[in-house]
Amino acid sequence: MPSAAPDPLCLCLDQGGHASRALVFDRRGVLQVSALREVEVREPRPDQVEQDPEELVASLQAVIAKAITSLGARAGQITCAGLATQRSSMVCWDRHTGEALSPVISWQDRRAHAWLDQLSVHTQTVHQRTGLMLSAHYGASKMRWCLDQLPAVAAARREGRLAMGPLASFLLFRLLEEKPLVADPANAARTLLWNLRTMDWDPWLLELFGVPVETLPRCVPTQHAFGTLRANEHRIPLTIASGDQSAALFGLGAPAPDTVYVNIGTGAFMQRPFSHPPDAPGLLSGEVYRDADRALYVLEGTVNGAGAALRWAEQEWEMKDVEAQLPAWLARDGDIPLFLNGIAGLGAPFWVADFASCLIGDGEPWQRACAVAESVVFLLLTNLEAMQKISPAPRRLLVTGGLAQLDGLCQRLADLSGLPVYRPAEHEATARGTAYLLAGFPENWPEEKPGVPFIPEPNPGLMRRYKDWRAEMMRALDKR
Numbered sequence: 001m002p003s004a005a006p007d008p009l010c011l012c013l014d015q016g017g018h019a020s021r022a023l024v025f026d027r028r029g030v031l032q033v034s035a036l037r038e039v040e041v042r043e044p045r046p047d048q049v050e051q052d053p054e055e056l057v058a059s060l061q062a063v064i065a066k067a068i069t070s071l072g073a074r075a076g077q078i079t080c081a082g083l084a085t086q087r088s089s090m091v092c093w094d095r096h097t098g099e100a101l102s103p104v105i106s107w108q109d110r111r112a113h114a115w116l117d118q119l120s121v122h123t124q125t126v127h128q129r130t131g132l133m134l135s136a137h138y139g140a141s142k143m144r145w146c147l148d149q150l151p152a153v154a155a156a157r158r159e160g161r162l163a164m165g166p167l168a169s170f171l172l173f174r175l176l177e178e179k180p181l182v183a184d185p186a187n188a189a190r191t192l193l194w195n196l197r198t199m200d201w202d203p204w205l206l207e208l209f210g211v212p213v214e215t216l217p218r219c220v221p222t223q224h225a226f227g228t229l230r231a232n233e234h235r236i237p238l239t240i241a242s243g244d245q246s247a248a249l250f251g252l253g254a255p256a257p258d259t260v261y262v263n264i265g266t267g268a269f270m271q272r273p274f275s276h277p278p279d280a281p282g283l284l285s286g287e288v289y290r291d292a293d294r295a296l297y298v299l300e301g302t303v304n305g306a307g308a309a310l311r312w313a314e315q316e317w318e319m320k321d322v323e324a325q326l327p328a329w330l331a332r333d334g335d336i337p338l339f340l341n342g343i344a345g346l347g348a349p350f351w352v353a354d355f356a357s358c359l360i361g362d363g364e365p366w367q368r369a370c371a372v373a374e375s376v377v378f379l380l381l382t383n384l385e386a387m388q389k390i391s392p393a394p395r396r397l398l399v400t401g402g403l404a405q406l407d408g409l410c411q412r413l414a415d416l417s418g419l420p421v422y423r424p425a426e427h428e429a430t431a432r433g434t435a436y437l438l439a440g441f442p443e444n445w446p447e448e449k450p451g452v453p454f455i456p457e458p459n460p461g462l463m464r465r466y467k468d469w470r471a472e473m474m475r476a477l478d479k480r
Contacts, residue, residue, distance in 0.1 A: 006077045007026050007077060008077055008079040009024050009027075009077045010079070010080055010082065010435045010439060011023075011064070012438070013084070014085075014431045016265070017086055017265070017266045018266070019038045020056065020060045020063050021035065023035075023067070023428060024071060027442065028445070029439075029446070029448070030448055035063040035066035035070065036063060039051060039055055039056060039059050040055065041106070047110040048109055050104060052104070053100035053104050053170065056104060056167075057175070068234060076234065078234065079236075080237055080238070080240075081236045081238040081239070082434040084241075084246070084431070084434050085166070085168040086243070087246070088137050088166075089104055089105065089106050089139075090165060090166055091170045092162065092164040093163050093164070093170055094156055095161055095162065098173060101152045101162070102146045102164075108266070108308065109136070110136040110137065110345050110354075112142060112144065112145045113345070113354065115136075115141060116135070119208065122208060129195050129204070130193075130194060131279075132192055133348075135351060139166065139193070140191055140192035141209070143165075143191075143209070146164065147211075157212065157215065160214075163181055163215060163216075165217045166191065167187070168184065168241055168243070169181065172241060175229055176226060178226075178228060182217045182226065184241040184242055185199065185286075185288075185290050186222065186243035186247075186287065186288055188217075188219050189286045190243065190286075193205045199287070201213055222241065222242055222290050223239060224241070239438065240437045243288075245269045245271065245430075246298075247431075248263045248400055248401075248430045248433050250433035250434075251400060251426070252398070252424060255296065256273070256395075258394055258395040258396075259396055260394045261273075261397075262398065262400070262413070263401040264376065264399060264401040264403040264404045264409070265306060265307055266306060266307045267302060267305065267347075268302070268303035269302055270383045271300045272394065278298075279299075279390070280387060280389060280390045281389075282351065282386055284302065285298065285300070286298060289437070300348070301382075301386065301387065303341075303347055303348075303376055304344035306403055307323070307402060309339075309343040309376065310322045310323055310369070313369060319369065323403075325366070326369060327407065327408065329366040329369055329370050330412075331407075334367060337361030337363050338360040338361060339357070339372045340472060341357055341376065341378075341379060342354075350477065352477070356476075360472055376409070377412045377416060378465075378469045380413060381413075384397075393419075394419065396422055398421075399423050400424060400427055404427065410423055410452075410454045411454050411457070412459070412462055413454070414455060415456050415457055416459070418456050420453060422453050423451050423452045423454070425448070426449070
């Protein structure tokens with residue numbers, strides 16, 4: 001009998017805030033090999049968060065090569081590749097040479113929030129067109145800053161050499177043989193320049209922000225023939241590009257409309273899928289996937305300071321290894337103060353770029369760290385309550401991301417929401433979701449190992465702290 005054809009494999013690239021990863025999955029979602037390289041984050045000034053574009057390119061090239069080498073002879077079975085990146089991060093580059101003309105300005109960066117104040121009269125119109133709030137976290141004000149402040153960017157624009165846009169577009173340009181200048185919906189939507197209904201750059205928004213359309217990538221679907229990735233001696237077609245949170249939505253297969261998906265990492269993001277663009281006050285709506293046959297939208301809440309808030313606590317309060325000690329700390333009994341969390345700007349549903357974080361009460365280091373962790377849960381619940389104003393209560397929450405490994409955080413989320421929380425065993429949701437999209441939405445996408453359920457339990461102390469936290473937040477916002 002002839003031997004069976006070898007199983008095709010998918011190469012998934014995940015460029016995150018602190019690391020670049022290359023992971024290879026089979027068509028059943030089983031991880032075969034992975035490679036990781038950490039990348040540096042710089043904060044040159046208050047409100048500024050940057051990364052080195054060349055370091056990000058080199059890190060991806062390195063993990064691709066390592067993954068291919070790890071596969072050995074099986075590397076020839078890779079039939080397709082996909083890329084998921086940090087949304088809202090942007091970069092400027094030379095469309096002739098590929099040279100970066102700016103740093104990667106991170107999604108966490110808020111350097112232009114004061115400049116944005118002059119546009120506040122247009123907040124509602126911007127939201128109607130983009131599904132976003134008028135926030136310096138998104139790309140448009142970052143692009144405007146580059147045009148105004150970086151001589152190399154201004155010169156390239158005058159000479160017709162300038163390209164700028166989402167980080168994903170730059171990485172596609174640099175990694176693929178064809179040097180495409182394109183943007184997928186999930187990343188284009190995070191620029192404040194992309195119209196959610198026309199699915200293209202919006203002329204009114206371009207004029208509002210002063211961004212020339214000729215510098216921007218062409219808008220294409222999530223599934224697209226982006227180009228060819230050279231990996232060692234292999235040439236692999238890259239056919240999926242998306243954002244990290246958008247891809248994570250597909251980690252366990254097709255998203256369920258009765259489930260809210262929570263990804264907790266540097267920030268925390270809460271998404272509920274819809275078949276049409278949803279709209280709720282203070283929340284975001286966006287398109288997370290589009291091809292010739294289907295489109296999927298989400299209602300989204302954002303918490304800017306999750307892991308970033310824990311790192312802030314380490315620096316501000318001179319604490320060490322907070323994340324490593326939190327499992328034991330969250331399990332302790334004792335009073336916990338309240339933390340009003342505006343790290344990296346207060347996100348949904350409040351939207352205050354320069355909100356001053358503060359601790360109400362005091363305690364030992366473990367108590368303060370728990371207060372920061374609980375603030376993430378409180379902000380998530382605030383977003384969940386806003387979601388439920390326009391849709392029925394979900395059946396469950398599904399949590400992924402690095403901080404989702406904290407049992408105490410997941411149990412608090414279950415207790416406070418009154419909903420069961422499920423944490424998959426495979427926490428690389430972004431890469432696994434990318435693999436699902438590459439595999440073409442297979443009906444059978446089983447979990448290799450069962451995850452961990454968290455069942456709601458009575459927790460009067462937590463409920464009391466949440467009520468007090470809400471009152472303190474309203475008091476702080478009213479004083480502004």
